[in-house]
Amino acid sequence: MTDQLQATATPAAAPPAAPSGLPTVALTSLLFGSLLPMLSFFMINVSLPAIGADLRADAGELQLVVGAYGIAVATLLVVGGRLGDAFGRRRLLLLGLAGFTVASVVCAIAPSVPVLLLARVAQGAAAAAVTPQVLASITSLMTGEHRARGMAMFGVANGISAALGQILGGVLVDANPFGLGWRSIFVVLALGSLLALVAVAFSVPDSKAVQAHRVDFVGAALLAATLVLLLLPLTEGRALGWPLWTWISLAAVVPAIGLLAVHQRRAERSGHAPLIPPSVLQHRAMRIGLLMAVGFFTSFGGFMFTFALATQAGAQMTAFEGGLSLLPLAIGFLITCIWGPALQRRYGVAMVVWGWIIEAAGFVLLAVAALALWPDVTILRLAAPMLVIGFGGGLVMVPLIGLVISQVPPAQAGLGSGILLTSQQTCLAFGAATVGTVFLALAGTTWNFGGALAATTLALAAIALAMAPLTNQLRH
Known part of the structure; x- marks a missing residue:
């Protein structure tokens, strides 16, 4: 009887769980979703001359078409990850893909450079909701060798998408399907995002963090301000002849970085989760x-x-x-x-x-x-x-x-x-x-x-x- 009580009180250690993975269709859906943000960044490069001719954009504005997207992604990437931890990664991934689809459509029909820039910012914000969920889902839903293989495939997808993005962009601009020219790039991105949304909705299980952290919106705003102060004069300064505001903006980068650093230290000391x-x-x-x-x-x-x-x-x-x-x-x-x-x-x-x-x-x-x-x-x-x-x-x-x-x-x-x-x-x-x-x-x-x-x-x-x-x- 004593032996039975001891066995009940201190059960034998369970054998380690076998490595687990995701069904092929689920992992493929995640990786396909992760391709879209990188494709969007690099497909646009090869279409810049066509955009400039169509929308009468100068070189500085064309740089902003690239930079506005990158700033939005960089600023909100960690925010997107924290929101996914708190509210469900699958949910945020679906919202991100839906937003990416809508923003891509707006880019495709943009009648002017300002509209295109605003749509690119929205597209970048949506992309920032997508990428962290893919990584976090692979990490939380896969273990052992399956997780290692999934992470390796994520790295491969990112590496290949950079070069293939510009190749595919060149094919679309030159082929000029339905007379769309450079706009066909965003049509393809919208269709791809819609396809990924449907695939994720039917194949990828949801997951959340055990302990979700507060979102550092102040840190995100300070990072965004710092990047704008730095990149806006660098892209527009040469075309405008480097007016006074460009030098003031560049000089303001140093105190902006200092303010961001102070906020991050205070946030971490107070037990919050800072952006960096x-x-x-x-x-x-x-x-x-x-x-x-x-x-x-x-x-x-x-x-x-x-x-x-x-x-x-x-x-x-x-x-x-x-x-x-x-x-x-x-x-x-x-x-x-x-x-x-x-x-x-x-x-x-x-x-x-x-x-x-x-x-x-x-x-x-x-x-x-x-x-x-x-x-x-x-x-x-x-x-x-x-x-x-x-x-x-x-x-x-x-x-x-x-x-x-x-x-x-x-x-x-x-x-x-x-x-x-x-x-x-x-x-x-x-x-x-x-x-x-x-x-x-x-x-x-x-x-x-x-x-x-x-x-x-x-x-x-x-x-x-x-x-x-x-x-x-x-x-x-």
Whole structure:
């Protein structure tokens, strides 16, 4: 009898639960939904000349078409994640996809640049509700090797969508279906979002956080103000001749950052959940990872923007040819996605270090091609440099978030992922603003488009080489 009581009071430890996954259709629906925000960012690049001609937009306004979307996503990404934790991730994902569909339709019928910009902001806000729910759903609904595979597939989807976005955009603009021109891009995005909404509604189960945190709306507002103060003068200043307000706006960035930092510290000390928790940034791996993200995504966003303008406005390629010239880059990414996980397991951080070096070599090769051949560049003549850039960039981008988060305490891994994803979206927009401004300034001089492309790609090569020794510090 005593033995029976003891057995009842202290039951034997249950065996560990077997790794669990999601049905294929559910995971596919989530990944398809995650493609849309990145496709929206990059598909628009190749259509910028067509938008400029149709809506009579200048270069600064075209940069804002890219930047407005990026600012909205970056500002609201963590907010979207917190709302999903509190009210249900599936619910927020469905709301985000519905909003993305409506905003894409408004973009497609926009009669002017201001309407297009407002619709792009709305589209970015909806995208910020989508991406965090995909990541959180994979993390909460999958375990073990299934979760690892799901996260790897999420990284692959993001990497491939960047290059394929511009290729698909070029195909649509050049094909001009139903006479829609660049507007067909947003029609496709709306249809894709609607399809994802239906698929998620019927296949993805809901989940919530065990303990939901308050949403830091003040922090989000301060971050948005800081990004606007920084990116608006950078995109509009050159076209307007750098009036006084642009310099005042840039000078205000420093106190805005200080105010944001003070608010984040106070929020964390009071037990609230700030947008960018200072305690997470105290980890050395997180600081290094953040610098890596800034270097990579600023370069990548700037390069994709300038390459689209250089090939179409400079080399007189069609939108289809300009997009197709990125196919070797996409192939390089695809090769990395296939072999990258095995290479990472074998070489670890060294794989990313070599990725920076290979990417830098690709940028140098592209600069040489631009100087030697411009304007007689063709898809085939650009193929080798683009393949090298794609392969090297993939070695950096695909494992970046996972590599950094693996060195952060598990309790703060989610917050760290949010910070890195926020920096990704911020820097894609920042790259289009800064690198794009330098490129356009040089292209308007005797450097012309070929010289401007060579100069900017050499600068990007220097950034990549500077990142290599920084990345190597993750070993220690």
